[in-house]
Structures are given as structure tokens and as C-alpha cells.
Amino acid sequence: MRKSQRISVAVALLIGSSVVVPNAESDTANPFPVASVHFETNATDGDVEVVFEAKAEDEGLATLTVVSPNGRTVIDFSAPDPATLGIRQFLFESPEPADVASLKSAYPEGVYTFTGATVSGAKFHGESTLNHALPAPVSFVLPGPDAEGVGVQDLRITWTQVEDAAAYIIEIEQDELNVNVTARVIADTGSFAVPHGFLRPGTEYELAIGTVSAEGNISFVETGFTTAGAE
Numbered sequence: 001m002r003k004s005q006r007i008s009v010a011v012a013l014l015i016g017s018s019v020v021v022p023n024a025e026s027d028t029a030n031p032f033p034v035a036s037v038h039f040e041t042n043a044t045d046g047d048v049e050v051v052f053e054a055k056a057e058d059e060g061l062a063t064l065t066v067v068s069p070n071g072r073t074v075i076d077f078s079a080p081d082p083a084t085l086g087i088r089q090f091l092f093e094s095p096e097p098a099d100v101a102s103l104k105s106a107y108p109e110g111v112y113t114f115t116g117a118t119v120s121g122a123k124f125h126g127e128s129t130l131n132h133a134l135p136a137p138v139s140f141v142l143p144g145p146d147a148e149g150v151g152v153q154d155l156r157i158t159w160t161q162v163e164d165a166a167a168y169i170i171e172i173e174q175d176e177l178n179v180n181v182t183a184r185v186i187a188d189t190g191s192f193a194v195p196h197g198f199l200r201p202g203t204e205y206e207l208a209i210g211t212v213s214a215e216g217n218i219s220f221v222e223t224g225f226t227t228a229g230a231e
Contacts, residue, residue, distance in 0.1 A: 028123055033057060034089075035114040035126030037066075037107075038216040043137040044223070048100050050107045050130070052092040059118040060086025069110025079119070086119045104132050135213040136162045143207075143225040152199040152227050158191040162211045169210035169218065174203060184212075202229040 034055035041048045052075060054064055062082060066075035079086045097103050107130065114126040138159040143150045157170060170192045173180040181198055199205070208222040 029115075029125035030057075030122065032114055032116070032124045032126035035124075036128045036216060037112045037130045038218065039130065039132055039134055040218045040220070041134050042220050042222065044221050047096040048103055048134075049096045050094040050103065052090070052112075054090040054114055054116070054126075056086075056088050056116065056118060056124060058088075059120060059122065060084075060088045061090075061116045061124070062086045062119045064090060064114070064116040067113045067115075069108055069112065074107070074112075082119045129215070131215055131217070133213065133215070134217050134219050135165060135211040137219040137221045138162055138168070138209050138211055140207075140209070140221070140223055145223040147225040149228045150199075150225050152201055153196075155194040155199060156191050157194060157207070157209075159209050161188075161190045164214070165211050166214045166216075167212040169208075169212060169220075171206075171208040171210075172198070173206045173208075174200075175206075177203070199227050201227055203227050 032054060034053055036053045038051055039048065040051050052066060054061075054066075060079070061077075062079045064075060064077040064087075065073060068074050075092060077087070077090070094103065094107065109129075109131050111127050111129050114124070114128070116124045118124075138161070141158040141160060142156070157172075159168070165187045167187055168185050168189065169182070170185065171180065171182045172194065177200070179198070181195060183192060185192060204224055204226045206222065206224050208220050210218045210220040212218050
């Protein structure tokens with residue numbers, strides 16, 4: 001979706017927006033700790049994708065199936081050899097076609113059903129509702145887009161707040177240094193203090209801020225900024 005791939009920390013931060021429902025049709029199936037589907041866009045690049053997340057408990061899953069509201073199977077995973085111990089956590093991302101209508105057709109709105117079984121045979125079930133409504137993106141306030149000469153000490157990133165946002169996600173990355181900061185903040189927050197010591201002088205960073213809707217859909221905007229050189 002964005003120039004650099006989401007990291008596992010960001011995935012963990014999104015779990016709070018998941019909606020998981022036990023299977024009313026089976027008394028033997030456990031609810032997934034995480035089973036969710038949401039729409040996500042990079043408003044800067046115009047990319048849109050569908051993201052599925054699933055997570056078992058301590059044991060790995062030998063099978064995982066996700067069925068769309070129209071009965072079509074969209075995910076069908078199996079671990080061919082139980083000796084691999086299965087897979088405990090999944091993150092699936094759809095392609096990002098230029099034709100958004102085709103993506104909406106491929107992944108219609110409605111309830112998606114998650115079913116799975118662990119290597120020992122324990123069954124799991126969950127449901128998550130997808131809608132196509134994306135929240136409005138924020139606008140950068142400080143630093144401004146592609147800002148230069150940004151101070152490395154006590155930087156507080158600020159943005160315009162979005163009405164009805166459920167939360168915001170802030171990501172700062174520097175690929176060459178292999179460092180990043182990812183945080184999820186509450187909806188009435190319009191700023192984020194960069195941890196002391198994270199920024200280096202004379203260095204370019206990537207910055208992304210995502211608006212999270214009550215349904216878990218996310219609209220990211222991204223830019224870059226360069227810190228001031230050492231005095």
C-alpha cells in the first residue's frame with residue numbers, strides 16, 4: 001500500500017478495531033482472537049486495497065478459510081505437513097488495481113466468515129463486516145509536506161483532526177537506518193511527540209498518518225521531511 005510495507009507492530013495496533021463474532025451454528029468452535037477485514041487507502045498515491053487479518057491462540061492453524069458475503073471463497077490456506085506446526089497469524093493484502101470499482105466488486109460489502117482448525121483439530125470461527133466507506137484523510141500541519149530543517153529535539157507532529165475518526169495511526173520510518181516508530185492514538189488527539197533520540201541530524205524520514213474509522217477502515221497520507229544538520 002505505502003512506499004514501505006506495514007510492519008508487524010502496526011498490525012498489532014490495528015487489532016483494537018477488529019470485530020469478532022463466535023459461530024452461532026457450532027457449539028464446538030472457538031472464537032478467533034482476531035478475525036477482521038477492512039478497506040485501506042493511500043490517499044497520497046490513490047491506492048486502495050482490502051486487508052484480512054486472522055490470528056489463532058497459542059497453537060498454529062492447519063487450515064484457514066474466508067468466505068465472502070456472496071458465498072465465494074476468498075482465502076483457502078492449508079498447511080500440507082503437520083510437522084510445520086501450522087501458522088498462528090495471518091495478514092493478507094489484495095492487489096491495488098487502478099480501477100477501484102473492480103476491487104469493490106471482487107470484495108463486496110457484508111459479512112465475511114472465517115473458519116479454521118489447528119494442527120490438533122481445535123476449531124475456530126469468526127465474522128467481520130466489510131464496508132467500502134473510507135474516512136477522510138488528515139492534512140499535515142507540522143512538519144509540513146516535504147519540510148526541511150526540522151529540529152531533532154522535542155518534535156511534536158501535528159495534523160488536522162477528522163470528524164468521527166475512531167483513532168489515528170502515525171508511522172515514521174528511515175529505511176537506510178532500519179528504524180521506525182509506529183503508534184496508534186485516540187481520536188481526540190491531534191499531535192504525537194516523537195520519542196527523544198529517535199531523529200538524527202541531516203536525515204530524511206518518511207511520515208504517514210492514517211485516519212481510522214469506527215468500522216476499522218483506514219485512509220493514509222504520507223510525506224517526507226528532512227531534519228536540520230548538526231550545528
